Amino acid sequence: MLRRFLFIAFLFLAHAGFAQQARTVSGIVKDTTGAALPGSTVKLIMANDSVTSVTNATGAFSFANIKATAFTLHITSIGFQGIRNQYNGGESALGTFTLKNESTLLGAVVVNAVIPVKIKGDTTEFSASAYKVRDGAPAEDMLRKLPGVDVDKSGNVTAQGKSVTKVRVNGKDFFGGDLKTATQNLPANIIQNMQLIDDYGDQANLTGVKTGEPEKILNITIRPDKNYGYFGQATLGDGSDAQNALVGNGEANRYVASGSLFSFNGDRQIAGLANFNNTNSSLFSFGSGGPRGGGPGGGGGRQGGANTTASSDGITIARSLGLNYRDQWGKKISAYGSYSFSDNTVNTLSSTTQTNISTTSPSVNSLSNNQTDGRINHRFNFNIEYKIDTMNYLKFIPSFSYAGVNTDLSQTSSLVRNGSVANDYSLLSTLNSSAPNVGGNVLYNHKFNNKGRNFSINASAGSTRLTQTQNPVYNYTAGTASAPLDQLISTRVKLDSVGTTLSYLEPLSKRSFLELNYAYHYAHTTSDKSTDTLTTAGTRNRYSLLSNDYEFNFITNRVGLNYRFIESKYNYTLGLAVQPSLLTGNSPSTRVNTRISTLNFAPTARFIYNASRSQSFSFNYNGASNQPTYSTLQPVIDFSNALYPTQGNADLKPEFNNNVSLRYNKFDFQSGNVFFTNLSFTKTDNKIVANTINYPTTYTPNSKLAGTILTQYLNADGFYSAQGGYSFAKPWQQRRYTLMFNGNVSYNNNISYISNVAPTTYAMTTQKNIGKSLTFTQGTKFRTDITDIIDAELNASYSITKTNNSLTQNNINNNFRTFALGLTGKNYFGPTWTLSYDFTRSMYYGYTGSTNPNILNTYIEKKFLKQNVGSLRLSAFDLFNQNTGFSNTATSSYVTETQSNRLGRYFLLTFTLRLQNFAGGKRPTPPRDGGGQPPFGGMGGLGSMN
Known part of the structure; x- marks a missing residue:
């Protein structure tokens, strides 16, 4: 296999050197x-x-x-x-x-x-015509070609060292900003350009005064000649899971059914999506309730292509529907919004080894899990923008979401402490939860007659309800039974919040401005937690020690003054904010009353220098507080995990983060070379950290804690983190060939506390542990892109993750390395035949029991029918049947290694029908088919994407 890989690499390099x-x-x-x-x-x-x-x-x-x-x-x-x-x-x-x-x-x-790249301030723009893709390809294929942009196997996008978290189409949120929904379903050849933007929010975009930490977003601009018409696609596929069919275990059939429709009629844009499959692909991301990764069988141009290796853990049956709407209601009102729905079932098999750090009683916990999650999600959001007149602007955003989870878990656990088995059990657990969330936001902006004078107000409110029932049942075979054997844990959490931000901008001259701002935020949380245990008589009694009613309020006020100066090539903002905060809470059952007030000073400094159209430098500093969560404040012990109970600390102070970032971008017009680099540093005061307490198996003051590792929370200073990254791309021969280098490094100085309870005296000793974690990744890519002949990429990457703890232990492996080689591409044989391949060789070092998998996905596709609107594709996934997930987590309290099941070898035959008709800047006149009727519901004739 390696010889073949090197031979292919030689052919690539030899082809590039033919020029005389x-x-x-x-x-x-x-x-x-x-x-x-x-x-x-x-x-x-x-x-x-x-x-x-x-x-x-x-x-x-x-x-x-x-x-x-x-x-x-x-x-x-x-x-x-x-x-x-x-x-x-x-x-x-x-x-x-x-x-x-x-x-x-x-x-x-x-x-x-065309100029491939334009750089100005917070925006980097890539011209779509400079990064051509094959007819019918999704936007994601174009995104993979952009310098400084990385798209992983699951479709997650990283740009210039930061994760892209939101997507817009023509400046408006698309499906609530769900990134992969756009990149995996929008056809690439309707795109005019792609913009990567550091976004500071609507209010900052109106006033021009940008403070705080920006969000990296992707804006996709549609070509003007595609403003009228439609694009529709439907895919049906069926196949077999060869391994499961052979052993008669699990689902032996693989299927996919997906459809998408995009209708453009000037200002009115409508998109509808649907996807049903058991190949680990979901249309939408809903946080923890979202998809398990971008597996094969996605909508749009993906169709289960070879570049969609199932890199997500578990096997997912996905059912998703969505609708996106945008229109202009008269001359003054524009409206846009979306609704998304998913019903996913995920089965995950995993084995985990967790090494717990302790100077006196280190332990190793081996876990085996079989977990099935049923996840239902609804998400609705809408935006109404009202341009009242040239001086007044109003925006209203109502939103609603719902997350429901039903979990069945079967687990076995064995804890070895000081060379002997301290605890051994099996667990059967069910969990049912529902969490509706409703909210709204109003933004109003007023411009005064005096040019530059501006006032804006942004107000928001939201309410979340969480209802959860959990039933863990333990069967101990060795060691002391810590948690109650059969618990029924009922939790009801209610969170209500309101907030507002005011901004007044006063011009001091044509180039300088003074901004006075004020922000207020109030959050009220109540939690009722009831734990009932099963008695020998078969009845349930309330367990008072594990039950609690708790509520807390968090209030912040922030007053700031900023000075902004604007020149043609540079601008800067300097400011200072004062932020007092108050945390109050009470628990009648435990008689805990909390009142903590803090005062923080938050300077602001932002500088942007645009040396030219192709070169930009920026510096940004900001400070912000972060309130404790409910789980870190809740003072009652949670025994839903028998070996690792948790207990909050009602006396926690809010964290305060100081963030500094630097960025430099350069594009050379003549050579086409692109260079991006970024640095960031964060220092956190009153960092909320874990204090892990190791209890001996003979602990009698509270027998439920005997043999457990209890996690509590404390505030600590000394935490900081630093990250840096770069990306360099050198194209030649009109971007037929491109050589890219990218690297990232991160360093974290983590703080934790390790406590040990003596076996006989029960005296507790607490030590501070400093975990210094370094992660380094270097990657290289070579692309060749010859239109309608080949589009391929050779890549290699090497990654190191190493953690050193001040409380050292020789038995902890904290040095993990990964080396990966890959070849991904498509070869085109005329206008109708495509051969696609995606090969990855991963080599893991330092993982217990890891293998070095070879993952090969491939397909061959034939286009047919009039104007090639139909395609038939035969796909093979994970041909060597070696797809297994490996991951590690290293903290200053423990190190874990996890192996998980992933979607293995299967074959899929799909048929795709693609219909479209665009008429540029005028309404299309639908051509008629042979029967005299416009196909696709009377929306126009067949067409090929140009």
Whole structure:
């Protein structure tokens, strides 16, 4: 296998080196004032070929490997008259070209090349025409080609070192901002450009004063010529799970049925999606209730392609539906929103080894789980924007969501402490929970007649209810029975919150502004927890020690003053905020009363320097508090996990985070080289950390704690983390070939406390443990992208995760390494045949019992019918049947290693029908089929994507 892999790599590199040496043709483009014209299009036309370039920041251009002695040079730049010169003597240095201002309309200028990347402030824009994909491909395929962007096997997107958390289409949220819903279902060739934006929220976008930590979002802009028409696709597939069919175990049949419809009618845009499968693919992400990963069989252009390796743990049966709507209600009101639904069933088999850190009684816990989760999710959100007039703007956002979970768990556990078995049990547990959430947000902005003077208010309110019933039943075969053998735990949590932010902006000059802001937030939480135990007589009694009624309030007020200065190439914001906070709580049953007040000062500093259209530097500092959660405050012991009970601390203080980030981006117009780098640092005061208490098996003051490891919570200083990353891409031959390097490093200085209770005296000793964790990843990719011939990528990555604890133990393995090699691509044979392959070789070092899997997914596809609207695909997934999940978690209290089941080898045959009709900037006239009726419900005729 390795020889084949190296042979393929050799062919790639050999193909890239065929070019022969020749002279370099160069020159400089300027305007009539002598200023350079970066981004100008320069086309060199020879007898049988032509090449195109764009000028760099100094206006220079060059063409390497030119052998022709006679050629024509055509130079254009938007806003200037073009030049066309002929050369016959084999010239090299062409000197300076001066372009005159263009007095005619821009529409008369012919642009023969595009600028692939534009960088300005918080936005990096990629032109879709520079990153071409095959007809029918989803947006995700284009996203994979963008420099500085990484899309993993599950469809999660990382850009410039940060996770992309939200998606918009034409500046508006698409399916509530659900990223993979857009990237895996929108067709790529209706896209004009993709923008990666550091978003500070609606209020900041209106005022221009951006503070706090931004959210990385993706905005997809639709081509204007696709504004009227529709795109629809339906996929049906059936196959077999060869392994399960052979042994008669589990589901032997694999199936997928998906459909999508996108209708564009000017301002009105409607999208409908549906997906039913048992191949680990779900349309939507709902946090913990969302999909288990981007497996095969997704909607849109995915169809269960070879690039959709099931990298999620467990086997999922998914049922999903969704609708997205956007329209303009008159001249002043725009409305957009979505509804998403999923009903997923997930079965996960896993084995975990957890090594618990302790200087006196270290322990190793071996767990085996068989868990089935039934998850139902609803999500509805709507946006109404009302542009009252040129001075007033109003936005209203109502939202509703629901998460329901039904879990059946079968578990075996064995705890070995100091070389002997301290505890051994089996567990059967059921859990049922429901959590509806309703909320709303109102944003109002008013511009005054005095230019730059602005007032805005953003108010929000929300209410969440959690109702949960859990029934853990233990059967001990060794050691002391810590938790009650049969519990019925009922929990009811209610969280109500309101908040508002006010901002007033006053211009001091044409370039400077002063902003006064105020923010208020109030959250009220009540929790009723009742634990009933089963008696020998078969009745249930309330267990008072494990039951509690608790409520707490968290109130923050924040007053800030910011100064903003704007120049053509740079802008900065300096400010200071004062934030007092108050945490109050009481528990009648435990007689715990809490009242904690804190005062924090939060400076703000933000600086952006746009050196040119291709180069940007930014610096950002902010401070913000983080309130304790219900589970960290709840003072009653939770024994739902017998070996690892938890108990909150009602005296916790809020955390305060100090965040610093740096970013530098550069794009070279001439070479096409792209470079991104970022650094960030976070220091947390009053960090909420764990205090793990190891109890001996002979502990008698509370026999329920005997032999357990109790987790409590404390505040601690000294926590900090640092992250850094870079990405460099070098394309050549008009991006037919691209070499990319990317690396990331993170370092965490974690704090925890380890407590040990003496076996005889029961005296407790507590020690502070500092866990220094380092993670380093380096990756390399080589892409070749020749339109309608090959689109392939060779990649390699090496990752190290290492943790050192100040309380050391020789028996803890805290050094994990992963080396991965991959080859992913598609070969095209004419307009109708496609061969796809996705091979990954993973090598794990430091994992107990790990294997080094070879994962190969492949398919062959044939397009047919009129205009190739139909396709038949035969797919094979995990041909070597080695897909197994390995993961590790290293904290300053424990280290875990987990192996989980994943979707193994299976085969799938799918048929896809793709229908579309677009009519540019005018309404389409539907063509008629042979029977005189417009297909697809009268929405227009068949068409091919251009």
